[in-house]
Amino acid sequence: MKTFTTVDELIACVGQEVSTSDWIKIDQEKINQFATATGDHQWIHTDPIQASQGPFKTTIAHGFLTLSLIPEMLRTALCFPPSSMAINYGLNKVRFTNPVPVNSQLRGHFYLLEVESLKDPQSQVVNGFQMIWKITIEQDGASKPVCIAESVVRRYH
Numbered sequence: 001m002k003t004f005t006t007v008d009e010l011i012a013c014v015g016q017e018v019s020t021s022d023w024i025k026i027d028q029e030k031i032n033q034f035a036t037a038t039g040d041h042q043w044i045h046t047d048p049i050q051a052s053q054g055p056f057k058t059t060i061a062h063g064f065l066t067l068s069l070i071p072e073m074l075r076t077a078l079c080f081p082p083s084s085m086a087i088n089y090g091l092n093k094v095r096f097t098n099p100v101p102v103n104s105q106l107r108g109h110f111y112l113l114e115v116e117s118l119k120d121p122q123s124q125v126v127n128g129f130q131m132i133w134k135i136t137i138e139q140d141g142a143s144k145p146v147c148i149a150e151s152v153v154r155r156y157h
Contacts, residue, residue: 004080034062034065070135084156130153132150
C-alpha cells in the first residue's frame with residue numbers, strides 16, 4: 001500500500017505506476033450476488049451447468065462486477081491525506097479485455113495520470129483535489145489484463 005500524507009506527494013507521482021492492490025477472489029457467490037443486485041442473470045454468469053457447455057467452459061464474472069471492484073482495490077492499494085468526503089466522479093474510458101472465469105483472482109495496478117485542485121464555486125477557495133487513475137486489472141496467471149479503466153476520483157477537505 002502506498003500512503004500519501006500531502007497532496008504534493010501525490011502530485012509527485014503523476015505519470016507513474018503508484019501501487020498494486022491486494023488480490024480479490026471472484027467466486028460464484030460473488031457473481032450470483034452481483035446478478036441479483038443488477039438483475040443480470042444471463043446464463044454465462046449464473047448457470048454453471050449451461051456455462052460448462054458454452055464458449056468459456058465455465059461461468060464468468062460480469063464486466064461491471066469487475067469494474068465495481070475498483071473501490072475495494074483502491075482501498076487496499078492507496079491511502080490518501082485525510083478528507084471529509086471522497087466520491088467516484090466517473091470514468092473516462094473502460095475496456096473489458098478478457099473474460100474473468102469463476103474462481104479467478106484479480107488485482108488492480110494504479111497508474112496516476114493527473115491531479116488537479118478543486119475550487120469551491122462560490123468562494124474560489126481550493127477545497128479538494130481530483131485524481132485520474134488508469135487502472136489495469138489483472139487475473140492471476142493470465143497474460144492479458146481483464147479490464148483497463150480510467151477512474152476519476154474526487155476528495156474534499
